[in-house]
Amino acid sequence: MANTEHEKPRPKKQRRSGELRENDAAAAERRRRIDAERRQLPAWAARDKLLALLQQHRTLVLVGETGSGKTTQIPQFLLAAKFGKSSGSKGAVPDDGADEGAAAGPGPGSARTAATAPAAGGHRAYGGGQCIAVTQPRRVAAMTVARRVAEEMGTKIGQQVGYAIRFEDVTSPATRIKYMTDGLLLREALVDPLLSRYRVVVIDEAHERTVHTDVLLGLIKGVQARRGDDFRLVVMSATLDAARFVDYFPGAVAALVRGRQFPVQVLYTARPEDNYLDAAINATLQVHGEEPEGDVLVFLTGQDEIDSAERLLKDRLSSLPAAARMAGVVGAAAELPGEEAAEGGGGGVEGGGGGPAAAEAAAAVGGRPRELLVLPIYAALPPEQQMKVFEPAPPGTRKAILATNIAETSITIPGVRYVIDTGHVKARDYNAKLGLESLAVVPVSQAQARQRSGRAGREGPGKAYRLYTEADFSQLAATTPPEITRCNLASVVLQLKAMGIDDVLGFDFMDPPPRTAILRSLELLFALGALDNSGKLTEEVGLRLSRLPVDPMFGRVLLAAAELGCGVEALAVVAMVSADNVFHTPRQKEAEWRAARLKFLSREGDHLTLLNVFRGFMELPKESHKARTGWCSDNFINIRALRKAEDIYTQLVRFMGHPCPPGLGLPLATCGDETTPLRRALTAGLFPHAARLQPDGSYRVIATGRQVFLHPSSVLLERKPDCLVFNELMHTTRTYARDATAIEARWLPELAPAFFAAKASAATAGVSAAGAAR
């Protein structure tokens, strides 16, 4: 994430007595200003109403539009109303429901709780839970919002208000409001299935429907049934889909808090565009030529597309005479959306939104910039290049930001007044029947289009140009299907099993995933030895895998590595594959990055190549930021991805090596430069993804018989070993196997006997055999 890189630790305040009064005066003034700002927020006006609703209902669904202040204010209201309080003091809601859960007898999860909760003896006393948890889908949001709220409350971060994200826990026993990622709360639920330390859980940005949010919603529904009246749930969503949540939670009530978004004028094209990339470039040039100042944000689908759009735009700009660049001349070839429809007017505050006329009036202030700065932004872009989009455009210039959907929710770019929406997005999908992920450009949903348009109205009235017709818009899906219905569920199913939820197929999901996806995951977990014949979690493998914060197949690699004496290497490899792609491969510099990669290349495969990169990075002086960034940029390595791999590595080392429990207490030996133990460990976890070479140069997945191709990024592309294991299948133009390592076929029946045993001879002969063993 772009912002993360620039989070600086706050400078320690040196308070000498002479400065004290001045500082205090400044601080008091600051508090006064913050307080005044708070009172202006729409959420403030709704305070009493919301608290009253929450006295009477166990679930409050709060639709808070952008700018309502819900994320910062609601938790403070809850705290002030004693929903989060120091132990002992009586809250606004009586505590006498505290024993209901226990009285209701053991529900799902109690058996596992007894086995894993720190305090042995079954139920922990959740009556003591007095904290307010507020979940966010993203780490940066959890961090920054917590800091803001701590400031508003005049406390130090980590005291009354804190946050917890992976690798970082800034909370203390005094913490009453805890901002955290949804994934982290899910992890906590693993050892504390009743969420006993929380009096209230607030699920923010619920409309995003991340996998973690959806699983949490399901778990909390069960928690509510068992904890009774001492527990409250607040679901906060930015869109008007409250009914879905209200229907799902018994007795839930909904409330709406208006936002403070400026009006955005939405324009559609009169006719469908046959090339949205060309259309986007034309539209950008025309906005630049005709509209008053304000930056342009263009939504495209991926890195390649952004790179070529950048080139095309720059070419068009440089071919224009300097005088024409600033005038409307460039619009000749463009046909900007003509039909208009005001949208989001309801989101406007004072005076009910303004509409197109107000937009024109406000936007007309200031002159038309001369120069257009073209800036790309996507997650894989090196941090220093990412930062450029946050710098204000110099006087007389305008920024055109070419973005992926990173700019939809993850980052907010100041200065944007114009949005160009191509109406497309690259989206991941999962075909459970084939065990296949795919990545394809698809039309956006209406909700997504609205989210994009809204980005034009953060700082003033704006305009959104949709490069499709209004009729096309009306045909779009209302919302994007929740991620849980289109992803691999191995981890989710394992977590549920670990929480004692044995009937995963019967779990009360808000939107149930396809049955085949759950069945697939159960089969995989069984093959890995995480589940026994009756579908119960096994102590030896399943329980351990559920504790490891990595994909179950990689977790299995780690357990095998501990036995095979290559724990250190396997941890590094698993950390690397768990992080994002570390290789930066700009198309224009192909020769350079290929040359740079040579020094890490292992002829045994991609996993060992990644190990070499990791080792190279770890050899650098850790304290020298300069050495590290220099090394990364010289080698076309994404430093953000590598730092993350390093964090994961550290976390895994601590966890694997730490005595059990809470760690796994496994030995971490090194195999040095010997690769066989590591490749065998990889085989022991990735065997469902073993494939044999075919005469035509393609591969056949042994477990399924499916034909796949080695991904062009693989170091094995030329060598084409007879047998390999790979991380994942991805369907783009063809079905590709990514991240592969050469193995010996005879290891398969040896390392995964239950999977390959019966058909061992057939498997080694390259015949698709083990499919039946599933």
Place this chain on the structure above:
DNA sequence: GGGTTAGGGT
């Protein structure tokens, strides 16, 4: 012979 949207984890 050819290519990786965005998030997230005790």
